Amino acid sequence: MNPQSDTVLAVAAATAAAAVLPAASPLSAVAAQPGNEHVTAAFAGAAIAPLEGPDGAVHHRVAVLVGEDLVRALAESPLGGLDLAAATQPAIDAAAQVLGMIAGAASQVELDLVVADLGGSFTAVPLVGQAIDAAVLISDSLLVAAVEDPASAAAHFAAAPVAASAPVAAPAAPAQAPAPSRPVGFPVQTSAVPNRGIEMLAGVDMEVTVELGRTRMPVRDLLALAPGVVLELDRAADGPADLLVNGRLIARGEVVVVDEDFGLRITEILDDTGA
Numbered sequence: 352m353n354p355q356s357d358t359v360l361a362v363a364a365a366t367a368a369a370a371v372l373p374a375a376s377p378l379s380a381v382a383a384q385p386g387n388e389h390v391t392a393a394f395a396g397a398a399i400a401p402l403e404g405p406d407g408a409v410h411h412r413v414a415v416l417v418g419e420d421l422v423r424a425l426a427e428s429p430l431g432g433l434d435l436a437a438a439t440q441p442a443i444d445a446a447a448q449v450l451g452m453i454a455g456a457a458s459q460v461e462l463d464l465v466v467a468d469l470g471g472s473f474t475a476v477p478l479v480g481q482a483i484d485a486a487v488l489i490s491d492s493l494l495v496a497a498v499e500d501p502a503s504a505a506a507h508f509a510a511a512p513v514a515a516s517a518p519v520a521a522p523a524a525p526a527q528a529p530a531p532s533r534p535v536g537f538p539v540q541t542s543a544v545p546n547r548g549i550e551m552l553a554g555v556d557m558e559v560t561v562e563l564g565r566t567r568m569p570v571r572d573l574l575a576l577a578p579g580v581v582l583e584l585d586r587a588a589d590g591p592a593d594l595l596v597n598g599r600l601i602a603r604g605e606v607v608v609v610d611e612d613f614g615l616r617i618t619e620i621l622d623d624t625g626a
Contacts, residue, residue, distance in 0.1 A: 357474065357494040358383045364413075364449040365476035365487040368442035373421055373555055376480040386475040386488055391462040393483060395419040398439040398459050399468050402452035402493065411493035413446055413454065414465050415439045416486040433597065435459045438555045446487055450497045561615050562593040563606070591618060 365380035372378060391397065394416040402411045417439065425433040436457040447454035460468055469490055478485040564584025591603040592615060604617040 357491070360450070360494055360497055361474045361476050361487075361489050364446040364489060365478060367445035367449045368415065368487050369478045369485075371445050372415065372417075372442040372478065372485055373424075373438055374478075374480050374484055375420065378478040378480045378484060380476050380487070381479055383474050383476045386466070386469075386473040388466050390475050390486065390488065391416060391465050393418075394462065394486065396422040396435050396459065397462050397465045398436045398443070398457045399465060400440070400443045400447075400457040401455040402447050402450070403455060404452060404496075411452070411490045411496070412469050413443055413450075413490070413493070414460075414469060414488040415442055415457075416462075416465070416488065418482070418484045420484070433555065433557075441556070442487075446489070450489070450493060452493070452497070557596050558598075560595045560598075561606070561613075562595060564590075564592075 361383040362380050365383070369378035369380050396417045397414055398417075399412055399414040402413060417435070421438070422435065425435055425438060436459045440454070440457045443454045443457050465488065466473075469488060472491045473488050474491055474494060476487045476489070477483045478487065564586035566582055566584050568582075592606050593600055594602040594604060594615060594617070601621055602617050603619040603621070604615040607614045607616050
């Protein structure tokens, strides 16, 4: 085990995550440090995902911690409450790629369960924007395996120049210094974080669905379906189609054909009352 190589790889993975994690200002990964049970105290939400190796087996986990501003922005989105796990999945995917792994589906977890879910010792890398806005937690066993794996070494050394440009020390703590038992660079939040607005969510992927109509049928009719059967929907042929974002109705429109592909021409935007 080479601690210096492990640290460089951890910062490189966190740098990749920082580039795609929703934030009010650009994030930078700073010096990696040993994690402990207090690392989650400065954050408001967490997502964790299993990582698969070349053999397809799950060996390790990576977690992303986020601050109150992102948690609030997701909860208060005009499109309804958005999923923290979905918002952080691209960041976890990016970190996994640097580590030579494939990330599974992320899930939101309680902060007090994160350390136990990682399953052993881990390295923490703060992500700094206007403050310490997030952090990436990586299992130490994963870092050891990635450094020792020749397939991962290329990603490790390719990312090393990026990691080297990061500050070598965490930013200065606020006026009230963190308790000595907490890792450097993860001060406890002592005041409310201002709401930074919807701009934080500009890069979050959303599932957009167009619904032509619905119907209900008994199981016997459902089992009798065959090619060529026509289902009658609860909507007239010239009626508008619904546009749903993450299952929430936000607009209606008419179906059109654009270059042999279906499209939707928006005719009505629904407010909260109309939806």
